[in-house]
Amino acid sequence: MRPKNKVLATVLSGFLGLVFPVCECAVVPVVRRLVRKGLPISCAITYLLSAPIINPIVIFSTLNAFKNVDASEGVLGSVGMTVARISLGYVIAVIVGISLLRKRPGDVLHRDIAAAMEKAPPESEGTAAVPGLSFNAKLVQAMRTAKDDFLDTAMYFAIGVAITSVFNTQVNQEMVEKAVAGNDLVAIPALMGLAFVLALCSTSDAFIAAPMAAFSSAAKLAFLVFGPMLDVKLVFMYSSLFRRKFMVGLCLAMFGLVAGLSVPWVKLIGQLFPTF
Amino acid sequence: MVRAVLFLAVAAGVYFLGKSLVGSLAADAQTARFWVSAAWVVATGALAWVGLCHLLQPVIRMIGLNFISVALLIFWGGVLLYFYYSGRVNVYLPDDGLFRPLMLAGGIGMAVLGVFNLLTGKVQAGCCGHDHGHDHGHGGCGHDHGHDHDHHEGCGHDHGHHHHEGCGHDHGHGHGHEHHHHEHAHAHGHGHECCGPDHGHGDEHKHEHVSACHGEDLVHHHHHDQSHDHGHDEGAHEHAHGILASPRWFNQSSAVLMLLAPLALAAAYTPDQYSAQAVLNKNLYNQTYGVGARADQFSLRTPEGKDKVPAKAAAPAPAVADMPPPADDSKKLPGAPGVATAEALAKTPEKAPGAATTQSYGSFTLADLEAQVPRNKNGNFELNVPEIYYTAGDAEVQKAITGQPIETVAQVLPEKVNNENGHRLRVFRLLVQCCAADARPYSVPVDFGKKAPEFKDMTWVRVKGTLTFPKEGDQIVPVIIATDIEETTAPADAMIY
Numbered sequence: 001m002r003p004k005n006k007v008l009a010t011v012l013s014g015f016l017g018l019v020f021p022v023c024e025c026a027v028v029p030v031v032r033r034l035v036r037k038g039l040p041i042s043c044a045i046t047y048l049l050s051a052p053i054i055n056p057i058v059i060f061s062t063l064n065a066f067k068n069v070d071a072s073e074g075v076l077g078s079v080g081m082t083v084a085r086i087s088l089g090y091v092i093a094v095i096v097g098i099s100l101l102r103k104r105p106g107d108v109l110h111r112d113i114a115a116a117m118e119k120a121p122p123e124s125e126g127t128a129a130v131p132g133l134s135f136n137a138k139l140v141q142a143m144r145t146a147k148d149d150f151l152d153t154a155m156y157f158a159i160g161v162a163i164t165s166v167f168n169t170q171v172n173q174e175m176v177e178k179a180v181a182g183n184d185l186v187a188i189p190a191l192m193g194l195a196f197v198l199a200l201c202s203t204s205d206a207f208i209a210a211p212m213a214a215f216s217s218a219a220k221l222a223f224l225v226f227g228p229m230l231d232v233k234l235v236f237m238y239s240s241l242f243r244r245k246f247m248v249g250l251c252l253a254m255f256g257l258v259a260g261l262s263v264p265w266v267k268l269i270g271q272l273f274p275t276f
Numbered sequence: 277m278v279r280a281v282l283f284l285a286v287a288a289g290v291y292f293l294g295k296s297l298v299g300s301l302a303a304d305a306q307t308a309r310f311w312v313s314a315a316w317v318v319a320t321g322a323l324a325w326v327g328l329c330h331l332l333q334p335v336i337r338m339i340g341l342n343f344i345s346v347a348l349l350i351f352w353g354g355v356l357l358y359f360y361y362s363g364r365v366n367v368y369l370p371d372d373g374l375f376r377p378l379m380l381a382g383g384i385g386m387a388v389l390g391v392f393n394l395l396t397g398k399v400q401a402g403c404c405g406h407d408h409g410h411d412h413g414h415g416g417c418g419h420d421h422g423h424d425h426d427h428h429e430g431c432g433h434d435h436g437h438h439h440h441e442g443c444g445h446d447h448g449h450g451h452g453h454e455h456h457h458h459e460h461a462h463a464h465g466h467g468h469e470c471c472g473p474d475h476g477h478g479d480e481h482k483h484e485h486v487s488a489c490h491g492e493d494l495v496h497h498h499h500h501d502q503s504h505d506h507g508h509d510e511g512a513h514e515h516a517h518g519i520l521a522s523p524r525w526f527n528q529s530s531a532v533l534m535l536l537a538p539l540a541l542a543a544a545y546t547p548d549q550y551s552a553q554a555v556l557n558k559n560l561y562n563q564t565y566g567v568g569a570r571a572d573q574f575s576l577r578t579p580e581g582k583d584k585v586p587a588k589a590a591a592p593a594p595a596v597a598d599m600p601p602p603a604d605d606s607k608k609l610p611g612a613p614g615v616a617t618a619e620a621l622a623k624t625p626e627k628a629p630g631a632a633t634t635q636s637y638g639s640f641t642l643a644d645l646e647a648q649v650p651r652n653k654n655g656n657f658e659l660n661v662p663e664i665y666y667t668a669g670d671a672e673v674q675k676a677i678t679g680q681p682i683e684t685v686a687q688v689l690p691e692k693v694n695n696e697n698g699h700r701l702r703v704f705r706l707l708v709q710c711c712a713a714d715a716r717p718y719s720v721p722v723d724f725g726k727k728a729p730e731f732k733d734m735t736w737v738r739v740k741g742t743l744t745f746p747k748e749g750d751q752i753v754p755v756i757i758a759t760d761i762e763e764t765t766a767p768a769d770a771m772i773y
Binding site: 161 | 346348393396399519535539558709716
């Protein structure tokens with residue numbers, strides 16, 4: 001593809017989540033398949049990062065979770081926070097995607113995936129390759145794949161839920177808030193770390209963030225944008241998809257972008273939507 | 277097997293050792309207790325985990341991964357459906373909105389998917405079209421496969437175990453394949469192509485189909501050595517199997533255990549309510565009275581959901597006096613104690629009270645209170661704890677309600693704030709924003725004027741008394757001066773939505 005088209009494609013990939021909504025667990029097997037079918041790396045990663053945030057369910061739940069929060073100076077209300085989350089998530093996903101425009105699949109992907117891709121060109125993937133495969137056979141294969149993908153995802157989900165529930169009930173929230181809530185310099189990385197450990201689904205993490213009265217909007221925004229992009233269970237899943245070196249770079253980049261952009265973003269959105 | 281027992285025994289030992297260790301620590305050595313307890317839990321858990329994986333591994337081999345994955349799927353769907361139909365879900369998810377229907381749909385979907393896969397297990401469904409990357413052609417011997425490839429997704433062959441056909445040696449697989457059950461025409465013991473497309477698989481090694489091959493019993497039941505790293509590229513299995521089909525036995529057993537244990541244990545043992553420890557950890561004592569997102573819902577001034585608007589400025593006297601006093605006939609109300617006082621107070625020019633959180637919202641008299649809050653058969657105003665909590669933010673409501681007889685039903689926990697003389701207990705209700713996971717306790721202190729009675733933690737009680745609003749710390753606190761307290765049954769909705 002010519003570079004110009006690829007940039008456009010990457011930019012558009014950020015919106016794919018609206019059409020193909022998926023949560024952060026399920027997006028990894030989906031992207032794995034898409035990549036093997038030939039989707040460019042930049043588009044795939046942009047979709048990977050943005051789809052868990054930019055989808056109708058998340059928009060709805062974020063709006064709902066913050067509906068009791070009154071917008072004021074430096075505090076985003078429900079519309080403001082939703083817009084901030086979507087837009088910041090999109091921008092970061094596209095930035096990361098565009099920075100990978102020149103990378104070949106081999107640089108980024110786990111060597112086994114890349115190797116398998118080379119051995120079998122993408123077109124031959126799937127049942128379409130086998131001529132004369134009946135509808136029934138395709139259905140059966142689809143159901144088998146669904147089963148495997150579900151269980152794979154469910155395992156990581158169970159890990160995330162176990163960690164979350166321990167943290168939610170066994171750790172004194174007051175101590176956590178006292179320790180970190182006051183100063184944004186500490187609060188933002190702290191909430192990002194919390195998002196990492198809690199590994200909440202992007203469709204409902206807004207309900208956990210909204211009532212945290214002691215934290216600033218910027219810290220909550222960081223929580224809501226970082227969580228769907230990187231958390232305990234995603235680390236496992238990414239490590240089966242990407243090369244180790246790339247993964248480290250990706251994680252650092254995401255951390256830096258989210259932490260650095262949260263405060264200015266809240267200011268920006270606060271000015272655009274002062275009473276929301 | 278031996279290792280399994282060994283690990284589990286050590287785990288049990290660590291458990292009891294740690295238990296006594298934690299027990300021997302002083303009750304108030306909080307940090308020490310926390311870290312020692314955490315270490316104890318982690319150590320016991322890790323050892324038990326490894327032991328259980330050892331135990332699970334031959335089971336997986338025997339039953340076969342395909343059946344296990346189908347069973348897990350049906351199990352998950354079944355748990356969801358069980359919770360839904362038994363009504364246990366009522367505590368976890370709100371009764372309006374999409375959550376409960378989604379749960380039902382999810383449970384049905386999982387069960388259907390599982391049953392479908394169970395029934396079509398033997399159907400051949402085309403080939404993946406890609407090279408799995410393991411050299412199947414090994415008529416060569418001496419390698420340990422030990423993995424269940426389950427390429428049945430459509431590859432048309434079971435990689436896991438045909439390799440040894442050409443070998444005629446002891447594989448020590450313990451696959452339990454009962455290879456003599458293969459329905460494919462090739463006989464065992466001679467090298468054959470692994471990928472003959474005439475294997476109906478997707479089924480497991482539970483080969484139930486009659487074998488046409490041979491009569492010899494090729495059941496290998498020996499459990500071989502756990503280390504099966506036969507130099508297969510782990511990634512080479514990457515054909516959408518995920519971790520369940522991992523060649524590393526530990527990863528595979530861990531995956532099965534992770535899918536089975538937490539859900540099963542939770543479904544079996546959860547009491548469907550928060551423990552005292554959880555409530556204590558959720559800011560029970562760190563209440564910002566009168567302030568919060570749901571002030572309108574629980575304000576005594578308005579019917580649920582209506583917005584209340586604070587009076588302009590800090591309620592200077594003229595502004596309030598200008599507002600027409602509603603219900604001037606309040607002094608005529610029969611049988612309402614202290615009416616005259618309340619009415620007089622309502623007409624008194626307001627001054628903004630000390631705490632910044634208490635605001636003035638315009639006149640509110642006893643008559644208004646009577647209109648909004650029903651008196652119960654004891655003649656007391658029946659309030660819930662969130663309503664009491666939010667009165668701390670509304671100056672006129674405080675004036676109207678101070679001294680009035682009120683009654684509330686709540687759960688009780690010891691009081692740890694401003695309670696040096698031991699006169700107080702704390703009562704709370706859990707408020708849910710979206711679903712049980714975000715429940716937060718709203719709590720207020722109850723003062724008995726003398727030594728507070730003892731109650732078991734989390735007991736449901738009915739408290740009767742009056743409200744007073746002292747300034748403690750830097751905020752107004754709604755304190756119930758109790759005249760009576762007794763145990764009672766839990767209300768229908770333990771948590772308030």
